[in-house]
Amino acid sequence: MPTRRRLITVLVGLVAVIIGLAPAAAAHAExxxxxxxxxxxxxxxxxxxxxxxxSSYDPVKAWFPSSWWNSAVALQTIGDYMQRTGDRRYLPQLDNTFEKDKGEFPAGELSGDELWGNFTSRAIDDSEWWGLTWIQAYDLTGDHKYLDMAVKIAEFAHDYWDPSTCGGGVWWSAEKTYKNAVTNGLFIRLTAELHNRIPGDERWLARSQSAWDWFVASGMINSSGLVNDGLNDDCQSNGQTVWTYNQGLAIGSALELWRATGDPQLLSTARRLADAAIDGGxxxxxxxxxxxxxxxxxxxxxxxxxxxxxxxxxxxxxxxxxxxxxxxxxxxxxxxxxxxxxxxxxxxxxxxxxxxxxxxxxxxxxxxxxxxxxxxxxxxxxxxxMRSLAATTSPAQPVVMPAKSGATKVRITIGVSATGPASRPVTARVRVKAPDGWTVSPSTGKVILRPRGSEPVNGTFPVEVTVPATAEDGHHDVSAMVVADPGVSFSTRSDVLVSHKIDFDTGTSEETPWLWDADGSQSNGIQNRFADGNHYFVYRFPFPAETVTARSTLTIDNEYVVEASPDGEHWTIVSKEDQRVTDGSNKADQAIDLTPYLGQDKAVYLRVSDAFPEDGWGGRVYHVTADTTE
Structure with missing residues (x-):
């Protein structure tokens, strides 16, 4: 937890603000x-x-698929959420990642780089992101194992502080070819955070102050108050793109060092950097x-x-x-x-x-x-x-392929969650509205919840929506408003797609309604969805009630397995690549007869996975079509 010393320095700094920054404060009309x-x-x-x-967190590998440093930042954001709201439901996931991923891993297992243990690698900035994540975990739990790990990471980063080139600064990577804003902004924030949590520390404060002084003198903060990406070979600012995270880290570095020192100039600089960004920069x-x-x-x-x-x-x-x-x-x-x-x-x-x-x-x-x-x-x-009310819909983006005559029904569940004092039950009144000509039953009702503090409790309100055969193709909202006393409310909606055909590129918004279960699959752009290792993705085709036969064509490559199912539970392999192909050289249209898998409700599920999960080159789909006959 933050130490008493940190609280004292904050008070000192606030006094400095009042005394030393009065003109700036007045200018901003505080x-x-x-x-x-x-x-x-x-x-x-x-x-x-x-x-x-x-929902994208992988509990087995204990990360968010396919990105190492991004996973650190995502987990720190979840830490921010828990700290900000008091909802501590995701503490086990933080600890799961800490325990499972602190060891050594070969390149490609969790990162494109080899991981050297203690969340370090050749990418110094990646390592520093993890250091900030574990300080966040320490703040949330008070468990010193997280703070101890952050110290190890900071010591590792400090080993790459090199005054022999450009007078100082931490190298971006173990190859020592580049000094940049992100690595040094992270180092300043990380070391200042350590100082503010370790009683009696002077070492981390000195390192943080030295790094800040070097950063300010480096020229990376340009004349407009914006932070360029790094230094060139002549130790001058390279003038490269001002990325928002570099600007943010500079603000955060100055602010945390201000907490440590009470120096009003640091707070003034943080504000100058923020103003430069949000006032148009x-x-x-x-x-x-x-x-x-x-x-x-x-x-x-x-x-x-x-x-x-x-x-x-x-x-x-x-x-x-x-x-x-x-x-x-x-x-x-x-x-x-x-x-x-x-x-x-x-x-x-x-x-x-x-x-x-x-x-x-x-x-x-x-x-x-x-x-x-x-x-x-x-x-x-x-x-x-303490008191809040939220609502969601499931499925959020259902698909209806109307019959030529008669109505088609789709079931939608309104999920309701609430927080609040345990002594006060919440009665959430639900009102659901469908497009003109559609019906919803029931359209109104109540969900009674009994909160127990900042951790949400959940309830459901299921409805049946009737879609007429005359419904036009396109997106249609089924909306729900949930209201509870005293004066808290939340709105949610299902985006119902009415469509008479199936024809979409993967990696686009047109794919989303058909994607029943994305699991840990990834998409890197248009005409690109892939599932590596033990991950998969599932499409659901809810064919019209009069359907007699159906077929689908997938443009697919690499090491794929395609399975079909009438219910999303029992699967049959319908296409498979038996060779180890990792370069897309087998890209082709695979035609699949879906008729044997038409379920009682005429829906068919297609699942794509990895034929050789150990090497990470699973099925990649580009385009999907499907059609029927009566």
Whole structure:
């Protein structure tokens, strides 16, 4: 837990702010009348988003599939969620990762790099991310094993501090070819956090201060107050892209070192860096925007997570200063994400302002979820309100293939969750609305929940929606409003796709409604979904009631297994690659007769997995079609 010394330094720093930064404080009109966020709604939205994120957590490998450093940041974000809301449900997953992944692993097992033990590798910045994650775990639990691990990681990073090149700084990698903002921003924050948690420490404080002094003098902070990526061979700023996470880490580094020292200049610098970013330097129409968020570009798996790191540290600054300027900004980011970058499955995409294009669609995955979750957390008040109410739908994106005559029924379950004092039961009133010409039964009702504090309790409200044969192809909302006294509410919806044909590229929004179970599969862009190792993905085709025969064609390659099922439980192999193919050279259209697998409700399930799970080159699907005859 934070030490008494840390609390003292915070008080000292606040006094310094009052005395030394009065002009700046007045300029920003502190504590004016900015409208505060709706606390119960903010908690509920964060809970829903956190649950979606954790649905991608792999409990066997104890990480989020296919990204090592991203997993560290995602777990730290979940730590932020638990610390911010008081909901401690995910502490076991943190410990699961710590115990399972602290050893040595060969390249490709958990990271593209070999892991050297204690969460270290040739990528120094990757190691530092894990150090911050374990300090977060220590703050949550008080268990010194996490703090001890963070110390080991920080000692490892310090071994790459090298004053013989550019006068100091930590190398980006073991190859010692580049000194950059991310590695050194992480080092400053990590060492300052250690100082603020280790009684009597002077060593980590000295290292943090030296690293900060070097960073400020390096020239990476440009004349606009924005942080360029790193240094060139002449030890000058390379002028490369200003990524939001570098800006955020610079803010966070200054802020944590200010906590350690009480130096008002550090807080002033943190504010200057924040102002440079949010006053137009890194925003578009007031929304935080990565350079790769443009509609003609696609962010890679690293950049998908950058904006959330910025918001984590801006949240920290907003908490410390209570500045209306920062509070208004984080409220705006959270509102924009929920209104424009949030789908019916409660997934949050990479473009916070929304927007998509055919070749560069808005991407939704666990990395983008973790990033946007940080923005939702930033508006949760401190302390968080005890009482909250949330709702979800399942399935969130059902598909209906109408019969030529007669209606088609689809079952949707409204999930309701609540937190609050154990002494006060919650009566949640549910109202469900379907499109004109559709019916829903029951359309109103109640769910009674008995909260037990900050950990949510759950209930369900199932409904049956009747879709007429005349329903037009396209997306249709079935919405639900859940209300409880005193004055807490939440809305949710199912995005029902009515479609008479099945024809989609993988890795697109058109694929999503047909994707019944993504498991641990991944998509790296349009016409790309793959399942490596023991992972798989399942499509569900709910053919019309009059269907007699059905077939499907999958464009597929690598080491695939395709199975069919009438119920999603009992599977038969219908296509398989028997050779070890890892280069896509067997890419072809595989035609599959689905007629033997038409279930009682005429639905067929197709599952794609890995024929050779030990080598990590599982089935990769590009395009899917299916059709029927009566």
């Amino acid at each position: 504590r004016a009348d900015t409208k505060a966020a709706d606390g119960p709604t903010a908690v509920a939205r964060a809970r829903v988003a956190a649950d979606v994120l954790m 890194l925003t578009t129409d007031g929304v935080l925007t990565e350079a790769c968020d443009a509609l003609d570009r696609t962010c890679d798996d690293n950049a998908k997570q950058f904006k959330g790191i910025f918001l984590r540290y801006l949240m920290d600054l907003a908490d410390v200063t209570h500045a209306d300027h920062y509070q208004a900004f984080v409220i705006g980011q959270a509102a924009t994400i929920w209104e424009q970058d949030h789908d019916a499955a409660d997934r949050l995409g990479t473009r916070w302002a929304g927007g998509t294009s055919t070749e560069h669609p808005n991407v939704f995955d666990w990395r983008t979820q973790a990033s946007a979750l940080s923005a939702l957390l930033a508006v949760v008040p401190v302390p968080a309100p």
